Amino acid sequence: MQTYRLIFSSVSVLNQIPDAQTIFGALCGIIKKKDGEKVLNAYLDSLRTNEPWFVHSSMFPLDLFPFPSENLFSLEFIEKFIDSQKDGESKLFLFSEFKKYKKLKYVSVGILTEYILSGRLDQLRKDLLTKQEKFSIIEDQEILRLREETITFQSVNVLSIRNSIRKDSLDKDLFYESQLFVPKDQQFQVLVKTDQDIGRIRLYFSLLEYTGIGSNRSVGMNSFHLENIEEFHFENQNERAYLLSKCIPEKEEFDFEQSSYRVDSKLFRGSNTYVYGDYVGRFTRLLEGSLCKPAKKKEYYGQLISIFMDGKIIDHYGIGMVV
Incomplete structure (x- = not known):
């Protein structure tokens, strides 16, 4: 698979820099709205059958x-x-x-x-x-x-307060949320692996500017403008895989005794529009930066987890992108 680097700039205030799961959710919404549910299902099936249209990393500041x-x-x-x-x-x-x-x-x-x-x-x-x-x-x-590098990531994190009115009453709820402000010239990157025409990927990721990624999209937050796509040619000579997205590995995919890794374990909700914000489940994932010794060297690791709820399928992106 060919590796590409997608370079973005932020065009709004952020809650946080999105991880691969959050980007995956936004991409699913884009594919469904633009090309219909049939194409979305084809994309999801490609991930389930290990013949992906593309796999992507979490987002990071450029060159970091x-x-x-x-x-x-x-x-x-x-x-x-x-x-x-x-x-x-x-x-x-x-x-x-x-x-x-x-x-x-x-x-x-x-x-x-x-x-x-x-x-x-x-x-x-x-x-x-x-x-x-x-x-x-x-x-x-x-x-x-x-020492000779000049790479930086400048940001200001502010804790803000807002009032929200409930749908079923005029009562207001007080919320605290973190807001991340970055300079206009601050750029970000997402790595993508694919065997397909990069044009389709360019189109889907360019629409993130209009849909947003993650929470508070409806108030204009978490929007990114796709500025450029370039080939990425770094070769990993390390015998361990270096994860660039959170990963839910398949059984015996890694030798953990020879790995160095960090994990998180979190409860996740489905979207309000799809399953009314119900809890989907708790997922334990290897975190970005983990160095894992694979049983077999592959283009990517992990899997798409599918959960059945009320006759619907909820997918969680547990695919570990590597260089």
Whole structure:
């Protein structure tokens, strides 16, 4: 499958940067409205039968990727390293330095290619200790990058308050919600793998500007303008798969004893228009940045989970996109 990078700009306030499941829900709505339910079912069947029209990643700031889930410095290593220092001031300084790595969320494209995709995380550990001048840690943006790189992700997160009127009464409910503001020139990326004509994918993703992604679409939030599509040629030489979307793996798809991963477990609701917001189920998923040793190397991992509710099928996107 050919890998493409879709580059977006935000044209509205955001709740959050959407993950692959949220993008999947928006794409299903677009396909149904534009091409009808028959075409939507064909798209979903392609995912169920492992012959997908395309698979996609979560969205990330441009040229930034999820920080790998492998612990760069174990607690035991940190304790031994700090104890080796003689004076207390040096120990306090080192302790604060190691804490920075726990808070990182993104790595730059330079870190991705030089260390992660080449399977050189051990070398990254050594270089962070012995060649500190080679790296920059942007603490307020949670980024680790090479010194010569200028990649940033500037944003302001604001907690806002709003009143909503219930459908069946004039009573108002008070809601708190997080709003993410980014500069006009801030760009985002989604990776897509496909064997099909990129024109269809371009059309579907370009319509996200008008439909929005995720919550609060009806008030104009979470809209992204598709600016460009380019081929993406990074090769993963790491024996472990580097996940770029949340993944619900199939049985024995990964050797977890040789993997480094993080998981979440959340309850999900169906859409208000389809199943009236009822709970669909709880899903446990491998998170972006997980490094998983596959039993067999594949173009993607995981599966589409189908749930039957009141005679309807609800699908959850558990497909793990990899480079």
